[in-house]
Amino acid sequence: MVASCRGHDDIVQYLLSLDDSGNHLLNEVNNEGSTALHEAAGSGKLNIVKLLLEKHHAKIVKDNDRYTPLTIAGINNQKTLVNYFIKNKTQCWYTISEIIDELELIGSYHMINCYRSDIETAYHYLLWAMRLRYKDPKVPILKNNLPFPIEANGYCTECQTIAELISIRNNPNRMIIECLMIRERVGVTSNFLYLLDHQADLCGYNLYSFDLRGSEECQLVIRLWLHAYHLRIQTQINLNKCVSYLEKCARIMGELINRKRTKEIQFDILMKVLEATENEYLRNKNLESTLDVERENENFSCSSSEADETVGNNGDKCLYVILNLLFNAMKVSEKIFRNFFRG
Structure with missing residues (x-):
């Protein structure tokens, strides 16, 4: 090699x-x-x-x-x-459908890679793929089995026509969402989750420039972190990272409260993060019990292991996040009731 x-x-x-x-x-x-x-x-x-x-x-x-x-x-x-x-006239290494998938994957990479987003290169490959889909206008190669729109992606759906793609060309956030949807459709891998983590950090949250972040960006990053959490649970990929997503969600809400921007916290999203944190706490508690049984069955001489310590720490972190979220919920509720009685 x-x-x-x-x-x-x-x-x-x-x-x-x-x-x-x-x-x-x-x-x-x-x-x-x-x-x-x-x-x-x-x-x-x-x-x-x-x-x-x-x-x-x-x-x-x-x-x-x-x-x-x-x-x-x-x-x-x-x-x-x-x-x-792609253009070899004597040998065909890929089918047209495979070439389209490859071009979309390449374009997505250039938009959401961890080094530098290149919107022009990303658009070039996505447009190339879309033109191949409509090479025969009478029998276009449409995207099949698209997932239902979800909150994490702003309820957007993938572009299905050249006109739709052109309409988002100069909208970096929408291009990022488009490329994240393509990558997820192709298949969730550890690499994709790593890129999703990176985009969540870039799209909405930077501790050193928080004052510059708007409400829409804050909500976007919370939705992306929450989505990343659920994807890791579904795929069972590196579950140790799950707690960190929930910690970040609680932290950004806490910062909004500290900066007197409580009204920007959407109560339904807060409750979804709280529910996910409760599930994560129970998952770690169950895992801790399983490890205890395994340790007893194998007659371990030591009282704890690295796995025990990690699980225990994650459980403690979940409790801390839950307390923070409950505090945040109280503050949001106070704001809602105050506005209600003023009205």
């Missing part, structure tokens, strides 16, 4: 000459699920990609983040490789 990444075709050719009939070396994957083809595509080594595909017929597979070599080429701005995979 190192030779593929660095473009050493003579070394790659020699190593492949040693491969068995099952092509295990050719299609071998590393811990990230990447193959030599992924590595060559990501580093822009067209000579190696041609060698692996055209001469040795390497398999195109998805890595742990569900990226194929085309995706990797696109997110690394390897335009020559992207055109090779």
Whole structure:
């Protein structure tokens, strides 16, 4: 894989000459699920990609983040490789539907990656995908099985036409939501959840510039954190991060109260965060009981373990969040009643 990444075709050719009939070396994957083809595509080594595909017929597979070599080429701005995979007139490596999915995935990455949002590049790939959907206007390739609109995404739905996509081109927040919806539709992975975490931080909450954040941004970030919490519960991916989402939600509400912006807290969202925190507390308590039973059954000599400590700390954090949320709820209720009697 190192030779593929660095473009050493003579070394790659020699190593492949040693491969068995099952092509295990050719299609071998590393811990990230990447193959030599992924590595060559990501580093822009067209000579190696041609060698692996055209001469040795390497398999195109998805890595742990569900990226194929085309995706990797696109997110690394390897335009020559992207055109090779898509516009090759002698070989078809992907179907039209697969190319559309790949282009949307690439575009989404450029909008919500953790380094720098590139709205122009993101729009370029999303528009390319949309034009392919309508290449035959009489039989367009529509997006199927779209999820119901949810609060976390502002009840938006994915763009279904070129006109809809053009209408959001210059709206960064709406483009971010569009790309988050695409990524979630493609599949929730640990990488997607990491990007969702990052976008929640960028979109709405920065402790050092809180005064500059508006009500809409504050509500958006709370909804995103709450959505990320539920996605982790559903997928069982790195559940230790769940409590931190709820802590952040409570913290942002507390800051709004401290800055006399209580009216900006939506009571229904506060109650949803409180409900999620209660569920998280009960989950940790049940997990703690399970660990106690396992420890007794295995006759552990030590009184606690790292897992016990983590679960216990999470339970304590949940209680702290619940108390903070109850305090916040009291403040919001006071504001509501005061306004009611004034009216």
